[in-house]
Amino acid sequence: MFDVTTVVRFVELATDALAEAREEIDALNVYPVPDGDTGTNMFLTVQAGRDALLDSVARGDDTDTALKALARGSLMGARGNSGVILSQLLGALVARMRKAGPDERKSVVLAEAFRDGCIASYAAVGTPVEGTILSVMKAAADAAMEVAPNDSSAPTIAAAAEAARVALERTPQQLKLLADSGVVDAGGRGLVVVFEAAETALTGRRRVEPTKARGARSVPVLLPTDDLTEDGPAYEVMYLLDAEDDVVGDLRAELAGLGDSLVVVGGDGLWNVHIHTDDVGAAIEAGIHVGRPHRVQVTHFAEQIAAAKARRPSRLGRKIVAVTAGPGLQELFAEAGAITVATEPGRRPSAGEILHAIDASGAAEVVVLPNDPDSLQVAEIAARGAEESGKVKVAVIPSQAQVQGLAAVAVHEPGRPFDQDVVAMTAAARHARHGAVTIAARKAITTAGACSPGDVLGAIDGDFVVVGDDLFDVAYGVLGRLIGGGGAELVTLVAGEGAGDLAERLEKMVARRHPVLEVVVYDGGQSRYPLLVAVE
Numbered sequence: 449m450f451d452v453t454t455v456v457r458f459v460e461l462a463t464d465a466l467a468e469a470r471e472e473i474d475a476l477n478v479y480p481v482p483d484g485d486t487g488t489n490m491f492l493t494v495q496a497g498r499d500a501l502l503d504s505v506a507r508g509d510d511t512d513t514a515l516k517a518l519a520r521g522s523l524m525g526a527r528g529n530s531g532v533i534l535s536q537l538l539g540a541l542v543a544r545m546r547k548a549g550p551d552e553r554k555s556v557v558l559a560e561a562f563r564d565g566c567i568a569s570y571a572a573v574g575t576p577v578e579g580t581i582l583s584v585m586k587a588a589a590d591a592a593m594e595v596a597p598n599d600s601s602a603p604t605i606a607a608a609a610e611a612a613r614v615a616l617e618r619t620p621q622q623l624k625l626l627a628d629s630g631v632v633d634a635g636g637r638g639l640v641v642v643f644e645a646a647e648t649a650l651t652g653r654r655r656v657e658p659t660k661a662r663g664a665r666s667v668p669v670l671l672p673t674d675d676l677t678e679d680g681p682a683y684e685v686m687y688l689l690d691a692e693d694d695v696v697g698d699l700r701a702e703l704a705g706l707g708d709s710l711v712v713v714g715g716d717g718l719w720n721v722h723i724h725t726d727d728v729g730a731a732i733e734a735g736i737h738v739g740r741p742h743r744v745q746v747t748h749f750a751e752q753i754a755a756a757k758a759r760r761p762s763r764l765g766r767k768i769v770a771v772t773a774g775p776g777l778q779e780l781f782a783e784a785g786a787i788t789v790a791t792e793p794g795r796r797p798s799a800g801e802i803l804h805a806i807d808a809s810g811a812a813e814v815v816v817l818p819n820d821p822d823s824l825q826v827a828e829i830a831a832r833g834a835e836e837s838g839k840v841k842v843a844v845i846p847s848q849a850q851v852q853g854l855a856a857v858a859v860h861e862p863g864r865p866f867d868q869d870v871v872a873m874t875a876a877a878r879h880a881r882h883g884a885v886t887i888a889a890r891k892a893i894t895t896a897g898a899c900s901p902g903d904v905l906g907a908i909d910g911d912f913v914v915v916g917d918d919l920f921d922v923a924y925g926v927l928g929r930l931i932g933g934g935g936a937e938l939v940t941l942v943a944g945e946g947a948g949d950l951a952e953r954l955e956k957m958v959a960r961r962h963p964v965l966e967v968v969v970y971d972g973g974q975s976r977y978p979l980l981v982a983v984e
Contacts, residue, residue: 450545450554452511454649459498459518462645466491467871469641476634479580479625480529480709480724481684481749486634489528491867493535494642496525515542523720524688524743529709530581530635532686532722533569534642536713537585540565555604559596562589562608574700574710574723579623581635587615588643602650609643616640681707681724684747685731689719691739702734724749766862766869767811771797771819771827773850774944774974784857786817793976796822802830806842813866815873816844819853821910843870847877848910850972851940851982855880876984880940883908883926885919885979919950923979927954930983931962939965942972942980950979 466473466487473487500521504514519542526535544561548554566589570576591611596604616636620627648654691699693715703710707725714720721741725731728746735741768786772778778788787805789797802823806814814834818827824846831842843866847853856873864872888903894912899905906914906926913929916922927939939958943951951969958967972980 450511450515450548450557452505452514455515455518455545456501456505458646458649459494459501461648462494462642463491463498464871464875465641465645466494466638467867468865469638470867471865473634473638473641476631476637478629478631479623479633485528486530487638489526489531490534490635490638490642493522493526493531494538497522497535497538500525512546515546518542520718523714523718526713526720527686528684529711529722530638532711532713532720533573533581533585533635534639535720536569536572537562537565537639539713539715540568553596555596555599555601558601559589559592559604559608562592565589568713572711572713574704575708577623579619579621579626580633581639583619583622584612584615584633584636584639588612588639602647605643605647605650609640609647612636612640612643681709681726682749683726683728684709684722684724684749685728685745686720686722687732687735687741687744689714689721689735689739689741690717691719691735692717695738699734699738702737703731706730706734765811766813766815766866767809768815768817768857768860769802769805769809770817770853770857771802771823773819773977774972776971776973777850777942780854780970780972781817781857784860786857791820791823796820797826799826799829799833802827803833806830806834806840812840814840814842815856815860815870816842817847817853817856817877818844819847819850821848824848841866845870845873845877849880849882849884849980849982850974851882851942851980852877852880854940854942854970855982855984880982880984881909881930882983883930883981884977885923885926885981886977888915919978920953923950923954923981924957927958927981927983930981931958931965936962936965936983938984939967940982940984941967941969942974943969944972944974944977944979947978954979 470487470491473490474485477486497518501514501518504517519539522535522538526532541561544557544564548557566585569585570582573582576582588608588611592604592608595607616632619633619636623633626633696712696719700710700712703723706727707723709722709724711722712719721735723731732741732744770781770786770788771791772781772788773791778790781788787809789801789805791797802816816827816831818824827844831844834840834842845856847856856877859872859876861869884907886905888899888901888905891900894905894915896912896915899915904916904919904922905912906922908926908929914922914925941951941954955967955969958965974980
């Protein structure tokens, strides 16, 4: 009933919008703990769902499987109180869409999904508090339910988004701490961003506010909260839990006596547990009593808030750390202002090497370009290690190839807000289709057929697509496929060891057959790959 393309467009828009609004939402975060991470947590939650959805679509999964991937991905990646609640809403949306019958109105299905998500979120929270994301969600769901029976999906979503905006402005009247601090609720503001992304996905129109949200106009007055007094809980505990659905009620009851801000969401055997407590061990043991806790995260509020207040006093500016695969590539990234970490086939950099480069940068903000699938995980480990110091903000661009890293560096602008720069660099890397040419070292069976030592292999996005005996023919075959995907404007050719005049010959061929395309040639000096190529 629902087109997965529209769902992809929604989560892409929501991820980008939350990235853009992340710093604003973090600044609004005063309840229940002023730890300044609500926007970041909501962004990471939707980003995890988006990545799982895109991976599923890329595998060619059907719509039902892709939707389940979105729900599971957001649940597993949910961070913080508001992020966990947001994952519940996304899960409810997916569940209702999957059950939709061919004769049902789409508008009604969407409205009922919002209603189901709202009901489930209230039930998942140990002690619901009005003036929070829950109030905004309820207003949006009620408005959607009123409009849906008599109108189409677009007006239904528009009504929900407008109701969410109105409810957000009302949150300081419902929660005294917000009024005293001079802000609207951070989680509610993030939810408004998500509903506006849904509105844009269905209508094509992006709402432009004449002024920023009310809560973003002034610096919040940070006041003591119940979770920052001597009697209040000192830790935030989060974990994923593998457990049967029928034991979750007992888990909630056991956790309710251990602290506050309790949220338990999920279903079908996988749950995300969040609580503020003094007794970390008891909170984890409660999960052990009913299932298998994993991905346990414990945050000490006092340390986190102290680190946030003292963050980056001696670190300034923004730097890029790039993993590079050859002397020429190293020089290219260095000329762009990046700190380089060398790699070569068979020897990938360690998390320690990347962490050292982040520390040595002296920057308050660092963007890491792993430029290789095998380096992505170690880059993320290094980024987490660096951020734990509380002195630096780190983002890892999921660049899978050197040429994707070059595309990201080309749009880097250190003068714009960090999150906007990260979004632009990520989009540039993601939209750079990439390929490579190498020489087979042994007999093997590839996705393009059998190969023998000395055969020329052409790859696109990491998969072999051509096996041949002529370097130029294979290289042009790869390039032709990339250009044939449509929408090409720029071709980047990076010559490696043993390439000879391969890149120059390809440049002339492209100029003759595709005169509208711009071609850039670099000497990368990388081993084992005579040619790397990107098409943007």
